[in-house]
Amino acid sequence: MPTALITGVTGQDGSYLAEFLLERGYRVVGMVRRTSTLNFHRIAHIQDKLDLVPGDLSDQISLIRILEEYKPDEVYNLAAQSFVQTSWNQPVFTGDVTALGVTRVLDAIRIVNPKIRMYQASSSEMFGKVVQVPQSENTPFYPRSPYGVAKVYGHWITINYRESYNMFATSGILFNHESPRRGLEFVTRKITHQAARIKLGLADELRLGNLDARRDWGFAGDYVRAMWLMVQRDTPQDYVVATGETHSVEQFLNVAFEHLDLDWREFVVQDERFMRPAEVDLLVGDPSKAGRELGWEPAVSFPELVKMMVDADMRLVQSGEEAV
Secondary structure, eight states: OOEEEEETTTSHHHHHHHHHHHHTTOEEEEEEOOOSSOOOGGGTTTGGGSEEEEOOTTOHHHHHHHHHHHOOSEEEEOOSOOOHHHHHHOHHHHIIIIIIHHHHHHHHHHHHOTTSEEEEEEEGGGTOSOSSSSBOTTSOOOOOSHHHHHHHHHHHHHHHHHHHHOOOEEEEEEOOEEOTTSOTTSHHHHHHHHHHHHHTTSOSOEEESOSSOEEOOEEHHHHHHHHHHHHTSSSOOOEEEOOSOOEEHHHHHHHHHHHTTOOGGGTEEEOGGGSOSSOOOBOOBOOHHIIIIIOOOOOSOHHHHHHHHHHHHHHHHHHTOOOO
8 A cells, every 4th residue: 555645634625635546546635734723524434544744844853853753655746835926925924934844845755765756746737927839847936926936946956856866856837727725815715605695695796806817728637637547657757737728717607696586797796805916817737747757637627627617606605604
């Protein structure tokens, strides 16, 4: 039975990856931060099958102890301060966790067992003010937020450790991937959850920022499969994981509200508070390398993804449960 350590196991990607690995017979160790409020709702259905251990990307000693005790064959570093908007208000914290945290993971692996295979969660936000459309593994980075800058550091330090210490360290440059488990602070989930509340008469407006921003949106459950495939390769390389399609926030609104027989124009209010200081207008990935070398392609289409999220939020709101 192989053992995998997932940092950020309580997040959207961590929960889907944990499910995926359990189905393949892995022992899954999930690293969680010790906080005053437990946030295990995404993994509640599999929590009894996981080994949950306290640790933190800001504390290298905790990382070393986990590696020594559980001896993982694979490490998936998904933990980060991952909300772009928050990175403007907490740039130092974002840099410490999202950038330097990667160094601590890599160095802990180097110290304990450099043969451990590591996956680093890179991001399409590294491309930022894009210099090439679509974006591939060879597209230069031009990040437009503290989060994007931190992710560029994490990406390059992964390459540096790979080349300096002959470690198996691979980065997945994942474009936007969503699901019913997405946090409410993200625009996609904000749209689907509020649309459900409007449909049920619990709200009468939805406040958003830039409706023209275009993203390459896929399903998180598809993307964790790509992570695993990267780690199974003979040699570590970096891959863009994307659908190759781009859609605007307005198009997302169209699909979500039409699914509920509503017209989004009657409810959406643009609010300056949700505009970014430096906007990323267009992100669309070229996943041809992942398709060619990993045999990976997305299974869930854009309309299917949006409708899946709307249906899940309708059930959630109707149940009276608190959304998270």
